[in-house]
Amino acid sequence: MSTLDGLRFAELTKKLLDRSFCFSCGDDDLDDFFNNEAVLYREKLMGKTYCLIEVLTPEETNQLGKEYRIIVAFTVANDSLRIYDLPNNRRKKLIESTHKHLKRYPAVLIGRLGVNKDYCGKGYGSEILDYVKNWFSEPENKTGCRFVIVDALNSPRVLKFYSENKFRFLFSTDTQELAYEKVNANQEKPNTRLMYFDLLDLSNS
Numbered sequence: 105m106s107t108l109d110g111l112r113f114a115e116l117t118k119k120l121l122d123r124s125f126c127f128s129c130g131d132d133d134l135d136d137f138f139n140n141e142a143v144l145y146r147e148k149l150m151g152k153t154y155c156l157i158e159v160l161t162p163e164e165t166n167q168l169g170k171e172y173r174i175i176v177a178f179t180v181a182n183d184s185l186r187i188y189d190l191p192n193n194r195r196k197k198l199i200e201s202t203h204k205h206l207k208r209y210p211a212v213l214i215g216r217l218g219v220n221k222d223y224c225g226k227g228y229g230s231e232i233l234d235y236v237k238n239w240f241s242e243p244e245n246k247t248g249c250r251f252v253i254v255d256a257l258n259s260p261r262v263l264k265f266y267s268e269n270k271f272r273f274l275f276s277t278d279t280q281e282l283a284y285e286k287v288n289a290n291q292e293k294p295n296t297r298l299m300y301f302d303l304l305d306l307s308n309s
Contacts, residue, residue: 116153116177118143124157124172129218137216138177151181151215156228175220176228180236183213185251185300191280211251211300212240233269233301241306252301258294266299274298 114120116138121127127138137145142153155177165171186208187195214236219229233252240249254271256262258278275281278293285294 110158111156111175112159114155114157115146116142116155116174120155120157120172123170124174125168125170127155127174127177127218128221129177130221130224131218134216134218137179138174138218142177142179145179151179151213153177153179153216156232173220175223176218176232178217178232178236179215181213181215183211183253184208185211185253185274189284191275194274194276209250210248211253212236212249214252214254217254229265230269233266233271237301237303237306241303245303250303252303254299255296256299258297263297263299269301270305271299271301274300 121139121143128135129138138153145151146153156175158173158175160168160171160173187206214233217229217232237252238244240252252271253274254266256266256271275284275298278297281294281297282291284298
């Protein structure tokens with residue numbers, strides 16, 4: 105049985121937020137985005153935020169004054185991988201895996217992903233990643249999308265989560281990532297790490 109059974113998939117809108125308990129994943133920046141900025145982000149055509157919600161019973165709604173509880177929220181946007189920005193070994197593998205030498209490879213970016221702190225450790229985050237992978241793979245893939253990419257927080261817990269879900273590092277080392285980002289030379293490591301999942305891995309599995 106999927107951990108998503110019994111939950112409803114919906115776009116995050118102001119109306120839904122007004123009818124839901126305040127979302128909290130334990131990260132202040134993510135909480136502020138989902139509760140206060142995601143709707144404006146959508147209006148500016150910068151990305152769309154979706155969520156999994158638990159629909160409360162009429163009795164719970166009467167008692168608590170809310171209709172929904174947001175379990176997971178995530179934002180997706182169009183993006184691409186620039187082939188000439190990649191290290192030589194990574195570039196060679198990508199070129200070999202396509203029929204034509206491209207300068208950019210189409211991708212979808214999971215810009216933000218948060219799991220309600222009361223539901224962490226239950227597999228919801230991994231289920232959502234699987235959902236997105238299948239959402240943008242054949243035959244549902246409407247525009248042509250080769251990769252799912254994330255700009256993951258550079259912490260052992262977060263990197264382990266994406267690695268366990270078969271995302272790979274775009275750059276092998278922190279040094280390569282810092283050079284790509286062109287950040288302050290005194291910075292020891294990047295704040296985030298670019299990671300990707302090749303959707304061809306689904307069709308070839």
